[in-house]
Amino acid sequence: MDQLGTLLPLSSQTPTPALNPIKPPHPTLSNPKISTTVWTNSYPPTPLRLATLLALLLISVWANYEASKGFNLSILDAPTHTLAGRRFNLLFVSNGRAADMALKSSxxxxxxxxxxxxxxxxKPxxxxxxxxxxxxxMNDVIVSRCNSRAAAAIGEYLIEISPSVMxxxxxxxxxxxxxxxRGMGxxxxxxxxxxxxxxxxxxMVQYLSVQYKLAYKDYESTYLTSTLADLIQLCEEKSSGFIARLNNAVREKWDEHTLTDAFSSPSEMMCLSRIISVSEDGFLADNAGLDLSWELNQAM
Structure with a gap:
């Protein structure tokens, strides 16, 4: 059975047993940027004192809420009876490297x-x-979501890395x-x-990987996926934020009416239409990028 490897905070370079969120905590009452004043028994008047205490309480609640954002990260030790397992533990678990990579990607x-x-x-x-x-x-990584309907299980994911990577x-x-x-994507x-x-x-995952400028690009990728990723990149270059709007439009369901409402400009609608067409009819992938680029230039 796998054992828990590391539970790391955002900026740590070495493993620690703490469970901390990705985002650094916002100022708390102990932060020197938030000043406090000691009052005498006579000053200030009671209403002002109550208002001050209430303000400090609200700041504390807000800071705790902000600090709670993020996610916990667990790295599990691999069984040591295989070479892949020993390499994984030595190169990425024991030194906190896997956690650091995951947090930077995130x-x-x-x-x-x-x-x-x-x-x-x-997304939670x-x-x-x-x-x-x-x-x-296949493709070196698989991501699965916890299937439990319990509220506590919402937002829990498992990233499994293929031993072939080792x-x-x-x-x-x-x-x-x-x-x-790609797993974090x-x-x-x-x-x-x-x-x-x-x-x-x-x-979309491949686009995020290309933008990260990873040196290793030899993983298996289908021609259709690569073509669609190129189209997404072209659309992003023509209209900054295109992939963010596309991602936001499918929060609840993939619905073409909802997608249409998410994009307002003719060029974005043209991009979306071409992406959907190519995804449904793979044979349209040939020269899809060149055709779309020409159409977008004509429309502008």
Whole structure:
């Protein structure tokens, strides 16, 4: 049975037993930026004293709420009877490297998908567990959501890394970083409660990986996924925030009417239409990027 490896905070470079959120806590009452004043028995008047205490209480509640945001991260030790397991534990668990990579990927992905909290409600993620899979996995990583209906289980995800990643020798770190980053992409992307077309979801994950500029790019990727990722990148270049709006539009369900309402400009509608068409009819993938680029230039 796998044992708990590390539970790490956001900025830690070495494993600690603490369970801390990704985002650093906001100022609390102990923060020197928030000053307090000691009053004498006569000053200030009682109403002002009560107002001061109430204000400090509200600040404390707000700070605790903000500090509670983020998610817990667990790294599980792999069984040591295999070479892959021993490499995983030595290179990524014992030194906190896996946790550091996961947190950096998470910050990068959140910045792209959720640029404004008010306009782009963030997907609830409360606990992510990372482990080495027992068997080899296509595309090196698989992400599963907890199926329990209990409220406590909402936002819990398991990222499993394929043992084949541990066999990459000279590029093992880059291969692991690539697989883990794609895993975090699946964690943070809305999927319309599993109604989103898988090719488009895969393409969005690939787009996030390309933007992260990972050195390792040798994982298996279908021609359709690569073409769709290129289309998404083209649409993002023409209209900044396109992928964030696309992600936000499928929070509840993949519905073309909802998607249409999420985009206002003709160029964005053209992008969305082409992405959907290519995802449904793979044979349209040939020259899809060139065709869309020409159409967008004509429309502008």
């Amino acid at each position: 910050r990068f992905i959140e910045h792209i998908l959720y640029p404004l909290e008010e306009a782009f409600p963030q 993620v409360r606990h992510v567990t990372i482990r080495l899979s027992d068997n080899n996995i 066999a990459q020798k000279d590029v093992i770190t880059a291969a692991f970083a690539s697989a883990l980053h 699946y964690v943070w992307l809305w999927d319309g409660h599993a109604t989103m077309p898988q090719p488009i979801l895969d393409a």
